[in-house]
Amino acid sequence: MRIATWNVNSIRARVDRVTAFLERHDVDVLAIQETKCRDDQFPHLPFEAAGYEVAHVGLNQWNGVAIASRVGLQDIQIGFDGMPGWGDPIGAEARAISAVAGGVRVVSLYVPNGRSLDDPHMAYKLDWLAHLAEYAGDRLTAAPEEPTVLMGDWNIAPEDEDVWSMAFYENRTHVSEPERAAFRAVLDAGFSDVTRTHTPGPGTYTYWDYTQLRFPKRQGMRIDFALGSPAFAARVTDAFIDRDERKGKGASDHAPVVVDLAP
Numbered sequence: 001m002r003i004a005t006w007n008v009n010s011i012r013a014r015v016d017r018v019t020a021f022l023e024r025h026d027v028d029v030l031a032i033q034e035t036k037c038r039d040d041q042f043p044h045l046p047f048e049a050a051g052y053e054v055a056h057v058g059l060n061q062w063n064g065v066a067i068a069s070r071v072g073l074q075d076i077q078i079g080f081d082g083m084p085g086w087g088d089p090i091g092a093e094a095r096a097i098s099a100v101a102g103g104v105r106v107v108s109l110y111v112p113n114g115r116s117l118d119d120p121h122m123a124y125k126l127d128w129l130a131h132l133a134e135y136a137g138d139r140l141t142a143a144p145e146e147p148t149v150l151m152g153d154w155n156i157a158p159e160d161e162d163v164w165s166m167a168f169y170e171n172r173t174h175v176s177e178p179e180r181a182a183f184r185a186v187l188d189a190g191f192s193d194v195t196r197t198h199t200p201g202p203g204t205y206t207y208w209d210y211t212q213l214r215f216p217k218r219q220g221m222r223i224d225f226a227l228g229s230p231a232f233a234a235r236v237t238d239a240f241i242d243r244d245e246r247k248g249k250g251a252s253d254h255a256p257v258v259v260d261l262a263p
Contacts, residue, residue: 031108035064071102109152129182162222
C-alpha cells in the first residue's frame with residue numbers, strides 16, 4: 001500500500017498535476033492540504049475518472065484539506081476533538097480531516113502558520129498543536145492496534161538540518177523552540193517520524209518559497225511529515241520525497257512525501 005501527502009497550494013489550479021502524480025507513482029491514498037476551495041468547488045470528476053473517491057473540507061479560498069483514496073473511505077471525521085478555532089467570531093478552520101482507507105486511519109493536517117513569533121496566530125498555532133497531541137495520545141489509548149498516520153504540512157522544521165540556513169531563520173517562525181516542542185509532544189504521545197530514516201538530510205527539503213530562486217538554489221525547508229502510530233510505523237518499508245514535482249511551470253511550492261507500507 002502506498003500513501004502520500006502533498007500541500008498542493010490550490011487543487012483547482014493543479015488537479016491535472018495531482019492526478020498525473022497519482023498515476024505515475026501508483027498511489028493508493030493521498031492526503032491533500034491547502035486545497036483553497038469550498039466543498040462545492042472541489043474538482044471531484046478528475047479523481048473519480050482516475051478511480052479515487054475524495055473526502056474534503058473547505059470553507060473558502062483559504063486552507064482546505066482532503067483525502068483521496070482508491071481503497072475506500074470509511075468513518076470520515078472533520079477536525080479532531082478539541083481542535084481550536086480562529087477568527088471573529090471564533091470558528092473551526094478547514095485544517096484537519098481523517099478517514100479509514102485500506103485499514104489505515106489517515107489524518108490529513110494543515111497546521112496553522114505562526115506568521116511571526118509575537119503574532120496572535122502563533123499562540124493559536126501552539127494551542128492547535130497541543131490539542132493535536134492530546135488527540136494523538138487519545139487515539140493510541142483507544143485503539144492501539146489501529147494503524148494511524150498524521151500526515152501533512154506541519155509548518156515546523158523540527159531539526160536544524162531541516163532548513164537551508166539557521167542563521168536566516170533566526171527569530172522567525174517554523175524553527176522556534178515552542179514550535180519544535182509542540183512537534184515533539186506529538187512524538188512523545190507515541191508517534192514517530194516514519195520518513196526521516198528513508199530520506200536523510202541535511203539538504204532534504206519538502207518546501208521551497210517561490211521567491212528569490214529558492215528552489216534552484218536548494219534553499220528549502222523540511223516541513224511536510226508523516227507521523228505514524230506504532231502499528232503504522234511497523235509496516236513502513238520505504239519513503240521518498242518527489243522533488244521533481246516542485247519543478248516546472250505551475251508547480252506547488254511543496255513536494256509530495258510518499259510512504260510505502262507492507263501488507
